[in-house]
Amino acid sequence: MLLPTPLTEHCAAPLRSGRHVCVGVSPFNSYFTVDRITALARWAMREFERFHFFVPDRAAVHTLEALGYDPARARLKARRQGQYVVNKICRALRDLDVPCPADHVLDGEALAANPCYQALLAQAHGLFAADGEFAGQCLEATRWVLDRRLPDGAAPTGTQLRQAVRYFLAELPMFVDTPAVVGADSSVFAYHQRVGFLELLYARELAWRPRPEQGFVVLRPSDEAE
Numbered sequence: 001m002l003l004p005t006p007l008t009e010h011c012a013a014p015l016r017s018g019r020h021v022c023v024g025v026s027p028f029n030s031y032f033t034v035d036r037i038t039a040l041a042r043w044a045m046r047e048f049e050r051f052h053f054f055v056p057d058r059a060a061v062h063t064l065e066a067l068g069y070d071p072a073r074a075r076l077k078a079r080r081q082g083q084y085v086v087n088k089i090c091r092a093l094r095d096l097d098v099p100c101p102a103d104h105v106l107d108g109e110a111l112a113a114n115p116c117y118q119a120l121l122a123q124a125h126g127l128f129a130a131d132g133e134f135a136g137q138c139l140e141a142t143r144w145v146l147d148r149r150l151p152d153g154a155a156p157t158g159t160q161l162r163q164a165v166r167y168f169l170a171e172l173p174m175f176v177d178t179p180a181v182v183g184a185d186s187s188v189f190a191y192h193q194r195v196g197f198l199e200l201l202y203a204r205e206l207a208w209r210p211r212p213e214q215g216f217v218v219l220r221p222s223d224e225a226e
Helices: 009-017 034-047 060-066 071-095 108-112 115-130 132-147 158-176 178-182 196-202
Strands: 002-006 020-024 050-054 187-191 214-221
Touching (some): 002 034, 020 034, 034 071, 060 071, 115 178, 178 187
Parallel strands (some): 020 050, 187 214
Antiparallel strands (some): 002 214
């Protein structure tokens, strides 16, 4: 059984509404097996009127380049891994008799054609360039991501952080205004881990604030829940 925990008090109402959930699936995270994705989809279908899976596959290029991959190889690796993850999601949804599984996937291709997402992405980059505190928090969140990918004892350089932060910026629209992206009244983003940046974001302590109808839940099996 999966148990959603609202990240802050502001996140409870969008969860209760049951209108829409966006489940985050990281492209290079072995946590997301077909069985786990199936369980996530089953939960989403039971608890919400609508659901999507968010797969930031194209944005993963920036993380790979920061880790030393040349651009061509990074694009190829990100594309292959993204397709692998999307295939797992579609397989899980087909097993649950969901019609048109691909319609429930928000990957790089889908979001490139979404004007609301693109406008929010531009806003994220604008804030990163203009607001030092916001930029610093984004870079710190990116450090958390890179630290888990670098060899033990290695620390990301400033150049690596500024390259990889573009992956994090590509995620931010889904944390701030998924309702606009998918055309929903309200939405919660579901992921299995807490991120310090998001605690500040949903506590309304950063320059960019989620719309009131946007929430975030930490989604874990009940025996692992906080």
